[in-house]
Amino acid sequence: xxxxxxxxxxxxxxxxxxxxxxxxxxxxxxxxxxxxxxxxxxxxxxxxxxxxxxxxxxxxxxxxxxxxxxxxxxxxxxxxxxxxxxxxxxxxxxxxxxxxxxxxxxxxxxxxxxxxxxxxxxxxxxxxxxxxxxxxxxxxxxxxxxxxxxxxxxxxxxxxxxxxxxxxxxxxxxxxxxxxxxxxxxxxxxxxxxxxxxxxxxxxxxxxxxxxxxxxxxxxxxxxxxxxxxxxxxxxxxxxxxxxxxxxxxxxxxxxxxxxxxxxxxxxxxxxxxxxxxxxxxxxxxxxxxxxxxxxxxxxxxxxxxxxxxxxxxxxxxxxxxxxxxxxxxxxxxxxxxxxxxxxxxxxxxxxxxxxxxxxxxxxxxxxxxxxxxxxxxxxxxxxxxxxxxxxxxxxxxxxxxxxxxxxxxxxxxxxxxxxxxxxxxxxxx
Amino acid sequence: xxxxxxxxxxxxxxxxxxxxxxxxxxxxxxxxxxxxxxxxxxxxxxxxxxxxxxxxxxxxxxxxxxxxxxxxxxxxxxxxxxxxxxxxxxxxxxxxxxxxxxxxxxxxxxxxxxxxxxxxxxxxxxxxxxxxxxxxxxxxxxxxxxxxxxxxxxxxxxxxxxxxxxxxxxxxxxxxxxxxxxxxxxxxxxxxxxxxxxxxxxxxxxxxxxxxxxxxxxxxxxxxxxxxxxxxxxxxxxxxxxxxxxxxxxxxxxxxxxxxxxxxxxxxxxxxxxxxxxxxxxxxxxxxxxxxxxxxxxxxxxxxxxxxxxxxxxxxxxxxxxxxxxxxxxxxxxxxxxxxxxxxxxxxxxxxxxxxxxxxxxxxxxxxxxxxxxxxxxxxxxxxxxxxxxxxxxxxxxxxxxxxxxxxxxxxxxxxxxxxxxxxxxxxxxxxxxxxxxxxxxxxxxxxxxxxxxxxxxxxxxxxxxxxxxxxxxxxxxxxxxxxxxxxxxxxxxxxxxxxxxxxxxxxxxxxxxxxxxxxxxxxxxxxxx
Numbered sequence: 003x004x005x006x007x008x009x010x011x012x013x014x015x016x017x018x019x020x021x022x023x024x025x026x027x028x029x030x031x032x033x034x035x036x037x038x039x040x041x042x043x044x045x046x047x048x049x050x051x052x053x054x055x056x057x058x059x060x061x062x063x064x065x066x067x068x069x070x071x072x073x074x075x076x077x078x079x080x081x082x083x084x085x086x087x088x089x090x091x092x093x094x095x096x097x098x099x100x101x102x103x104x105x106x107x108x109x110x111x112x113x114x115x116x117x118x119x120x121x122x123x124x125x126x127x128x129x130x131x132x133x134x135x136x137x138x139x140x141x142x143x144x145x146x147x148x149x150x151x152x153x154x155x156x157x158x159x160x161x162x163x164x165x166x167x168x169x170x171x172x173x174x175x176x177x178x179x180x181x182x183x184x185x186x187x188x189x190x191x192x193x194x195x196x197x198x199x200x201x202x203x204x205x206x207x208x209x210x211x212x213x214x215x216x217x218x219x220x221x222x223x224x225x226x227x228x229x230x231x232x233x234x235x236x237x238x239x240x241x242x243x244x245x246x247x248x249x250x251x252x253x254x255x256x257x258x259x260x261x262x263x264x265x266x267x268x269x270x271x272x273x274x275x276x277x278x279x280x281x282x283x284x285x286x287x288x289x290x291x292x293x294x295x296x297x298x299x300x301x302x303x304x305x306x307x308x309x310x311x312x313x314x315x316x317x318x319x320x321x322x323x324x325x326x327x328x329x330x331x332x333x334x335x336x337x338x339x340x341x342x343x344x345x346x347x348x349x350x351x352x353x354x355x356x357x358x359x360x361x362x363x364x365x366x367x368x369x370x371x372x373x374x375x376x377x378x379x380x381x382x383x384x385x386x387x388x389x390x391x392x393x394x395x396x397x398x399x400x401x402x403x404x405x406x407x408x409x410x411x412x413x414x415x416x417x418x419x420x421x422x423x424x425x426x427x428x429x430x431x432x
Numbered sequence: 433x434x435x436x437x438x439x440x441x442x443x444x445x446x447x448x449x450x451x452x453x454x455x456x457x458x459x460x461x462x463x464x465x466x467x468x469x470x471x472x473x474x475x476x477x478x479x480x481x482x483x484x485x486x487x488x489x490x491x492x493x494x495x496x497x498x499x500x501x502x503x504x505x506x507x508x509x510x511x512x513x514x515x516x517x518x519x520x521x522x523x524x525x526x527x528x529x530x531x532x533x534x535x536x537x538x539x540x541x542x543x544x545x546x547x548x549x550x551x552x553x554x555x556x557x558x559x560x561x562x563x564x565x566x567x568x569x570x571x572x573x574x575x576x577x578x579x580x581x582x583x584x585x586x587x588x589x590x591x592x593x594x595x596x597x598x599x600x601x602x603x604x605x606x607x608x609x610x611x612x613x614x615x616x617x618x619x620x621x622x623x624x625x626x627x628x629x630x631x632x633x634x635x636x637x638x639x640x641x642x643x644x645x646x647x648x649x650x651x652x653x654x655x656x657x658x659x660x661x662x663x664x665x666x667x668x669x670x671x672x673x674x675x676x677x678x679x680x681x682x683x684x685x686x687x688x689x690x691x692x693x694x695x696x697x698x699x700x701x702x703x704x705x706x707x708x709x710x711x712x713x714x715x716x717x718x719x720x721x722x723x724x725x726x727x728x729x730x731x732x733x734x735x736x737x738x739x740x741x742x743x744x745x746x747x748x749x750x751x752x753x754x755x756x757x758x759x760x761x762x763x764x765x766x767x768x769x770x771x772x773x774x775x776x777x778x779x780x781x782x783x784x785x786x787x788x789x790x791x792x793x794x795x796x797x798x799x800x801x802x803x804x805x806x807x808x809x810x811x812x813x814x815x816x817x818x819x820x821x822x823x824x825x826x827x828x829x830x831x832x833x834x835x836x837x838x839x840x841x842x843x844x845x846x847x848x849x850x851x852x853x854x855x856x857x858x859x860x861x862x863x864x865x866x867x868x869x870x871x872x873x874x875x876x877x878x879x880x881x882x883x884x885x886x887x888x889x890x891x892x893x894x895x896x897x898x899x900x901x902x903x904x905x906x907x908x909x910x911x912x913x914x915x916x917x918x919x920x921x922x923x924x925x926x927x928x929x930x931x932x933x934x935x936x937x938x939x940x941x942x943x944x945x946x947x948x949x950x951x952x953x954x955x956x957x958x959x960x961x962x
Contacts, residue, residue, distance in 0.1 A: 047945070049953050063958050125899065125917065125954045155907070160849055161899050166906035170914050191847030258899050259949060324940040325948075331936045333726060352722040355935060359928035359947075360921060360957040368947075405952035 007310040011037045017320035019043040020414035021396025023271040028422040030278040037281040049256040050263030054132035056408025082401040088416040096419035107270035110136040126170025141253035144225040150177035152223035157184045158194045161258040181219045186211035199231040200262040213247035230254040316391035328398040346400040364406040371400035377424035393421040451641035456486035459647035460596035461798035467603035469813035478612035482593040488750030490697045493585040494792040500549035507553040521822040524592040530584025530683035536575040543578045584683035594828035609874040646785040650751040661778045671720035671749040672706030679703040693731035700833025720747035725933035746930040827868035830885035852897035854890020878923035894927045895946035
């Protein structure tokens with residue numbers, strides 16, 4: 003790799019989390035020649051649940067059952083929140099397009115019309131979210147109707163205890179019962195891993211054995227809950243097959259991240275983007291980026307060192323926050339990693355975090371990030387776009403706290419959708 | 433069984449000889465000393481063993497060299513005690529050796545006097561060239577101007593405290609954790625009964641001791657106040673930082689009058705850097721701050737420049753309780769020596785307070801206190817702690833950084849899953865720790881397990897091991913209902929106090945992951961609300 007390869011494109015999306023993957027999909031579907039560069043980002047930590055809007059105002063801890071009404075209230079109170087720059091119709095369209103895409107990749111989602119769903123977590127708490135993988139849906143409805151349910155624990159699977167879930171959730175869902183089983187073929191003394199079990203269950207012989215082990219324990223239960231191990235690329239199919247074999251509905255509970263729920267999203271996007279002719283540079287990092295005023299960008303990317311040059315007319319930053327690498331902090335300030343764009347942030351480090359980790363209001367540094375104009379173009383110190391064709395989407399944006407507001411996926415999808423629309427419009431100007 | 437007895441919420445009870453208040457190194461050292469003399473005690477601790485300053489210091493076993501100028505008596509005590517402890521409690525100590533180094537700009541007169549001051553206290557101190565010093569410890573600054581070798585060592589204070597209490601328990605003493613004194617029922621100048629409450633269970637009990645020893649460390653003033661006694665005690669907060677790797681083989685001291693951030697102590701696989709000295713008024717202020725961590729890093733970097741760029745995994749703070757005049761304003765200038773206060777002078781004839789002192793001289797403090805206790809009880813038995821080795825209890829060894837992975841790999845037991853992956857703590861170790869907590873009358877919460885092992889002390893700072901261990905505890909039937917969530921929240925809150933001041937660089941990423949899991953996914957910040 004001495005002489006570097008050069009790739010030319012309309013839009014280079016930097017970052018392979020929910021925002022970056024979605025942006026690449028939107029761009030490719032709109033006819034833009036798209037390159038996606040990114041390391042394995044936060045997406046492998048995803049629970050698979052797609053949040054839209056859950057909590058506002060944070061200090062009151064108010065939970066919204068209707069996320070759209072929640073967004074209205076949020077935007078009214080905090081007009082700088084990125085949702086304030088995406089019309090609800092566009093947010094809906096973004097969800098629709100992504101869900102249709104994921105379905106085409108074997109990852110089906112469902113949910114209540116216009117309403118959030120409550121999903122049982124691996125700690126026995128309840129998470130409010132908008133769209134739920136089909137493989138988790140029976141759990142939502144069973145919990146709602148307090149249906150008698152068997153929760154399955156797997157011998158040697160760390161961080162997941164059906165007894166914990168039952169014990170913690172018993173008051174709201176009394177009909178829960180547990181059983182601990184050895185996964186077929188696993189050493190009963192050893193450790194088992196979600197990914198390996200999930201890949202095993204993609205094979206029919208394994209499903210047959212698993213169903214045979216499971217069936218005698220169902221007894222009076224009307225539904226069976228298992229940790230999220232029902233396949234990776236064909237999870238809906240795996241679930242349906244097991245349901246047929248045991249004669250009762252099955253649902254998954256998300257496991258401690260990183261689990262297979264993140265892998266499913268990652269693989270679905272990677273497959274789908276490749277088939278849509280997105281030039282994928284995965285496990286690649288952008289080492290240097292230069293922006294030319296009145297012209298495009300040059301980015302040097304590679305695995306361990308720059309191996310190729312990307313010449314793109316526009317760039318969409320979906321590099322995430324600290325985990326994704328989009329933001330970096332030293333003892334004095336938070337910086338944007340690639341273009342050294344100005345970062346909106348608290349004045350001093352002492353103000354970054356509150357004294358109590360669980361403080362309902364959230365930590366001020368979580369709202370640090372890039373400020374943009376109405377077209378999702380990051381602004382420079384003077385408040386003008388840093389570059390006419392430089393865009394940003396996802397969690398790197400300022401004035402949001404996705405972890406506390408429960409709006410992470412919605413934020414990623416909606417801002418990617420809007421930023422790509424702006425990029426396309428800007429590129430058409432020539 | 434204990435000589436005395438405790439009656440739960442009842443009216444009749446038997447006498448006990450000695451009630452010790454406080455489960456820090458002073459209290460547990462005293463419990464062991466007394467037990468070896470055949471005097472059984474009941475120790476009550478309002479939180480957990482080593483929960484105060486005993487578990488929040490450098491873990492430095494002083495050769496005495498640090499005090500040769502400021503407090504020669506303390507220096508001699510340190511010299512004698514450290515020699516003794518290396519022999520008698522060697523399993524809690526790493527005899528790492530130490531260096532005193534001065535850098536450009538440090539007081540050269542202080543440097544020049546150092547060898548003779550050491551000699552006067554009988555403390556071995558060898559001058560070496562700065563090149564030799566940098567060969568021994570390559571991370572030392574190029575701007576060194578002087579270096580001396582001394583016999584400093586590092587000690588695991590948790591291990592030391594736990595072995596002391598375990599031996600006392602084995603000899604028939606008792607301990608009550610999470611239990612605090614609510615009232616002293618006094619009559620004719622004596623404490624007749626002590627009323628206690630267990631903050632975890634809400635259970636009340638009463639105890640009737642012959643003698644009460646207040647060994648509550650920084651909280652001694654509050655305990656004395658319950659007896660109606662005003663104590664002149666000052667609080668000096670010291671904060672420290674833990675690096676994610678061991679930076680030096682030896683203890684590194686800055687050769688200058690005691691000041692901030694001048695000691696770097698290796699402890700197993702990490703190094704500990706500190707301290708500050710900040711006068712505080714209230715004990716709810718024992719929290720390390722952002723400003724302190726910046727100050728520590730910037731100051732100590734003069735001695736070890738890489739401290740500017742190294743990764744820190746946690747900060748913590750302890751309080752030095754100082755008995756002394758209020759006119760002095762630098763906490764360090766007060767005596768590090770200890771005070772044995774007999775409150776007969778205050779009108780309570782069977783209450784003694786033991787305050788101050790340092791980890792290195794804990795055995796001596798316990799001896800002096802036990803001598804006084806025995807005299808008052810009319811017991812004529814010699815102190816044995818200067819000759820009898822401290823017994824090593826296997827369940828207490830898990831506090832040592834780096835030990836768990838070695839034992840786990842050596843044992844290679846199938847089915848012994850790692851519950852803490854950063855520090856490699858297997859289920860078998862967690863089980864052993866749980867048993868020891870039970871033997872101490874505690875309940876095996878995440879917090880209690882964390883105090884007795886490396887759980888939560890690795891790079892994830894509890895983000896993942898907390899969940900895994902909670903799941904394990906439920907699975908074993910040791911947790912019921914929503915208790916696990918309460919435990920998890922308080923465990924994370926405690927870890928947070930140590931994370932907040934060092935959140936920059938890679939730690940920001942770790943924090944984000946933790947918050948994404950615990951708040952984003954599990955919604956723990958939303959509490960029990962629907």
